[in-house]
Amino acid sequence: MSAAPTAPTQPTNTGNEPPSRTVLQSLVDRTGSSLALGLTVVLLVVFVFGAIDTDNFLTPGNLRVVLRTAAFVGILATGLTFVTISGNFFLLSLNEMAMIASVSFVTFVAMGFGFVGALLAVLAIAAVVGALQGIIVGLGGNPIVVTLGAAGVLFALASAFSNNEVLPMVRPHPAEWIGSGLMLGVPAITWTFILVVIVGDLVMRFSRFGLTVTLLGANKEAGKLTGLNPLRNAIAVFAIASCTGALVGVLLSAQLSQGGVELFADAVGPGGDLTIGAIAAVMVGGTAIHGGEGSVLRSALGAVFIAAINNMMVLRGFSNGPRLLFVGLAVVLGVTVYALSRRGQS
Amino acid sequence: MTAASAQQSRPAAKRAGLLKRFLREPQLPFIAVLTVVMWVGFAITTPSYGSFNGIFALGTTLTTVGLASLGLTVAIIAGEIDLSIGTNAALSSVIVVQLSDTTGAVVAVLIGVTVSALVGAFNGFGIAKLRVSSLMFTVGMLTVLWGAARIVSGERTVTLTDFAVGDWLKTRWWIFSPTLAIVLLAVVAVAVFLRYHKYGREIYAVGGARKEAIAAGISLTRPMVISFMIAGACAGLAGALVGQRGGSASPDGLQAILLTGTTAAFVGGASIRGGRGSGFGALFGAIAVAVLSVGLSFNSTPQYLQSGWIGALLVTVVSIEILAQRLDIANTRREVLAKVSGTRVRQGPAPPADSG
Numbered sequence: 001m002s003a004a005p006t007a008p009t010q011p012t013n014t015g016n017e018p019p020s021r022t023v024l025q026s027l028v029d030r031t032g033s034s035l036a037l038g039l040t041v042v043l044l045v046v047f048v049f050g051a052i053d054t055d056n057f058l059t060p061g062n063l064r065v066v067l068r069t070a071a072f073v074g075i076l077a078t079g080l081t082f083v084t085i086s087g088n089f090f091l092l093s094l095n096e097m098a099m100i101a102s103v104s105f106v107t108f109v110a111m112g113f114g115f116v117g118a119l120l121a122v123l124a125i126a127a128v129v130g131a132l133q134g135i136i137v138g139l140g141g142n143p144i145v146v147t148l149g150a151a152g153v154l155f156a157l158a159s160a161f162s163n164n165e166v167l168p169m170v171r172p173h174p175a176e177w178i179g180s181g182l183m184l185g186v187p188a189i190t191w192t193f194i195l196v197v198i199v200g201d202l203v204m205r206f207s208r209f210g211l212t213v214t215l216l217g218a219n220k221e222a223g224k225l226t227g228l229n230p231l232r233n234a235i236a237v238f239a240i241a242s243c244t245g246a247l248v249g250v251l252l253s254a255q256l257s258q259g260g261v262e263l264f265a266d267a268v269g270p271g272g273d274l275t276i277g278a279i280a281a282v283m284v285g286g287t288a289i290h291g292g293e294g295s296v297l298r299s300a301l302g303a304v305f306i307a308a309i310n311n312m313m314v315l316r317g318f319s320n321g322p323r324l325l326f327v328g329l330a331v332v333l334g335v336t337v338y339a340l341s342r343r344g345q346s
Numbered sequence: 347m348t349a350a351s352a353q354q355s356r357p358a359a360k361r362a363g364l365l366k367r368f369l370r371e372p373q374l375p376f377i378a379v380l381t382v383v384m385w386v387g388f389a390i391t392t393p394s395y396g397s398f399n400g401i402f403a404l405g406t407t408l409t410t411v412g413l414a415s416l417g418l419t420v421a422i423i424a425g426e427i428d429l430s431i432g433t434n435a436a437l438s439s440v441i442v443v444q445l446s447d448t449t450g451a452v453v454a455v456l457i458g459v460t461v462s463a464l465v466g467a468f469n470g471f472g473i474a475k476l477r478v479s480s481l482m483f484t485v486g487m488l489t490v491l492w493g494a495a496r497i498v499s500g501e502r503t504v505t506l507t508d509f510a511v512g513d514w515l516k517t518r519w520w521i522f523s524p525t526l527a528i529v530l531l532a533v534v535a536v537a538v539f540l541r542y543h544k545y546g547r548e549i550y551a552v553g554g555a556r557k558e559a560i561a562a563g564i565s566l567t568r569p570m571v572i573s574f575m576i577a578g579a580c581a582g583l584a585g586a587l588v589g590q591r592g593g594s595a596s597p598d599g600l601q602a603i604l605l606t607g608t609t610a611a612f613v614g615g616a617s618i619r620g621g622r623g624s625g626f627g628a629l630f631g632a633i634a635v636a637v638l639s640v641g642l643s644f645n646s647t648p649q650y651l652q653s654g655w656i657g658a659l660l661v662t663v664v665s666i667e668i669l670a671q672r673l674d675i676a677n678t679r680r681e682v683l684a685k686v687s688g689t690r691v692r693q694g695p696a697p698p699a700d701s702g
Contacts, residue, residue: 089481136661140668142429144616145608149660152605158653164650209439261650277450279485319501321597325493330470331486339476 005335011093017242019282038339043330047309054312062311064186070300070307071193072248076278077299079244080198082237083341084282085204087217087291088137091238092147094245095275098127099261101249103162106169106259114167115174115178122246130242131235138234151275159261166260169253187243190252193300199314201296250272280327281306373670374630376694377613381634387453388641395644402518403640404633409591410435410584410600411639412529412632414534414607415614417580420627421542422611424573425620426473426480428466433491433603434578435585440499442586446511451590458586459579465491466578474570484651495597495673505594516591525587530629532583536576537625549573554621585627603655609660610635635659 032182053109076094081092101122133150137143169175181188204210216223216233223245224230266275285302287294306327313323389396414431421428442458449457471489473480514524540546545568550571551559560566584603589595614631616623635656642652 006634128644136665136668140671144429145618145664146661148605148608149657151666152657153661154657156651159648159650160654164648199677207498276485276489280489283482283485303422308540319496321493321496321501323493324496328486328489328491328493331489332483335478335482335486336472336476338482339478345626 036097070304073299074279074303076280077303079241081240081299084292085235086213089143090269091241093151095244096151098249101246102259105250106167126246127239129237134235134238138231154196169257175254280331298336369576392644407636409525413580413584414608415601415632417577418607419616420573422616423623428577429484430488431581432604434581435600437495438582438585441448443595454584459582461474462582467575467600470571470574474567499597527537533629542689692693
């Protein structure tokens with residue numbers, strides 16, 4: 001005798017959670033998006049208040065400094081956005097890619113390559129390094145784990161190749177124009193940042209490649225069924241991200257007229273490590289980690305926002321520790337807002 | 347299925363089952379062999395490696411690698427990852443070193459572990475309640491904890507004023523040390539908890555089959571909080587022991603344990619798909635990584651090259667797992683096809699009445 005089919009029951013709470021928690025749970029669920037909105041408003045208000053209240057923050061000179069500080073992380077964030085939108089989470093080897101690029105660039109220049117030659121050679125190396133990681137990830141490896149391992153390998157290679165020394169560039173060197181040059185009063189590095197963001201955003205939004213990345217990130221199976229190739233896509237986005245890493249390495253070397261692992265070992269970006277800074281920028285910018293949606297422009301704005309907070313804190317005399325703490329809190333809050341806004345939708 | 351054909355297929359099924367199990371967990375026997383080979387190789391080529399000094403050095407390295415591996419394994423079993431264990435350990439180390447002079451060694455360690463465990467619980471709570479990726483959350487927390495470590499230490503490396511405080515950790519009982527004993531105790535405790543306690547098994551369920559577990563009524567909060575609390579506590583313990591034993595702690599230190607710990611966890615059989623792994627597997631993997639790391643050290647390999655080798659090991663292990671996964675899928679597909687075509691052939695005559 002088979003039992004009569006019972007109606008599907010709603011998932012009930014198991015009874016060992018205190019009732020107050022389920023009330024909180026349902027409150028969060030129902031007002032998810034408005035809570036997210038509220039938090040965002042609070043964050044913006046605090047930021048604006050800080051901007052006005054901090055002496056010397058809203059001066060043109062200082063704002064230029066903010067943009068220049070944001071440039072490195074912003075360029076990385078642009079490349080990283082491609083990886084994240086494609087559904088491949090993050091690339092943890094960006095900082096180390098910059099190390100390799102820095103060491104290689106300085107070596108190529110010393111060997112007599114001009115700026116263009118050295119840059120192209122470095123970008124070629126970056127594309128290969130990125131593609132290798134992309135192959136393993138595309139075949140099924142977890143991006144975090146693979147790029148974490150790759151970061152270790154790249155760090156070793158960069159250190160070994162440079163003998164763990166700082167390699168100086170004899171001045172005048174072919175990269176000086178971009179390292180310390182100004183155009184219309186704005187540093188060349190900042191212009192590079194702006195250019196990279198514009199190109200990246202246009203490619204992401206309007207090119208066929210960008211649409212491929214978005215579709216595969218949103219729904220890999222659907223993408224495969226329409227004939228797209230996730231492996232090739234993974235290779236492409238990892239190569240792009242690695243190239244932005246290499247570009248940052250070249251730019252920093254040009255700026256400091258030296259190359260080496262040490263330049264990236266300290267707290268260069270506001271979040272400390274450049275990779276962490278780029279990840280923070282992408283997340284604060286609201287690009288979804290599960291892929292399929294996001295924006296290069298928002299990631300760049302995220303980088304600027306974090307650089308602005310960092311700058312504000314420097315102006316107010318905060319030391320390194322509290323600055324790190326606040327940047328971390330900004331990321332955690334950004335993640336919270338994102339998660340809450342997603343809940344309100346379901 | 348007749349009794350005769352059932353008897354025929356039973357040894358075949360057993361063989362297929364063993365092969366399947368070996369394919370699914372090719373790691374542990376392979377890793378054990380690899381570890382022994384590595385150890386023998388280093389012992390032959392490097393003078394003091396095989397001596398008691400060498401094994402003692404292994405035990406010392408196992409403090410960080412073993413505890414990081416253990417904590418990360420639990421988080422990975424739960425289907426998540428904890429990127430903040432490095433800075434969590436650094437925070438604990440600066441707290442412990444600064445407190446040791448006033449509260450004594452053991453109490454300081456307990457306080458450090460508790461702080462890190464609470465941080466871990468916060469991680470788990472946030473991830474569970476917000477239903478957000480642990481990747482995102484722990485990246486933010488990584489930075490928060492780094493900042494906290496710098497604040498607590500006053501932006502500098504802190505040292506013990508009374509170095510005798512750390513002496514209890516430096517005693518040697520044959521090849522063992524108190525730190526090694528503590529690490530082994532932690533491994534046993536976590537392994538037993540994971541396998542035999544209801545909440546431990548819950549972690550496997552939530553990692554390996556999350557949707558089903560939630561549908562079955564398991565609240566996500568408890569296993570998340572517990573697993574991240576264990577991860578945090580392991581990180582805190584590692585930081586505390588390293589700080590006290592070395593006599594100093596830097597807020598920027600210990601970040602490398604993320605790479606070594608992750609490598610050890612994966613070498614030891616934790617699967618990124620979740621639901622797979624064990625406390626003793628974590629120890630296995632940690633021993634393998636420690637053997638490699640200490641072997642390289644004894645050969646005067648600089649620190650940066652060591653991270654290169656460990657990174658290469660991680661990528662290799664991941665690639666092997668991908669290969670094994672694809673082989674497994676291919677084999678399963680073949681089995682299913684065989685079964686399907688097999689039963690089609692046998693469906694001619696009516697099935698006998700002995701099957702129930």
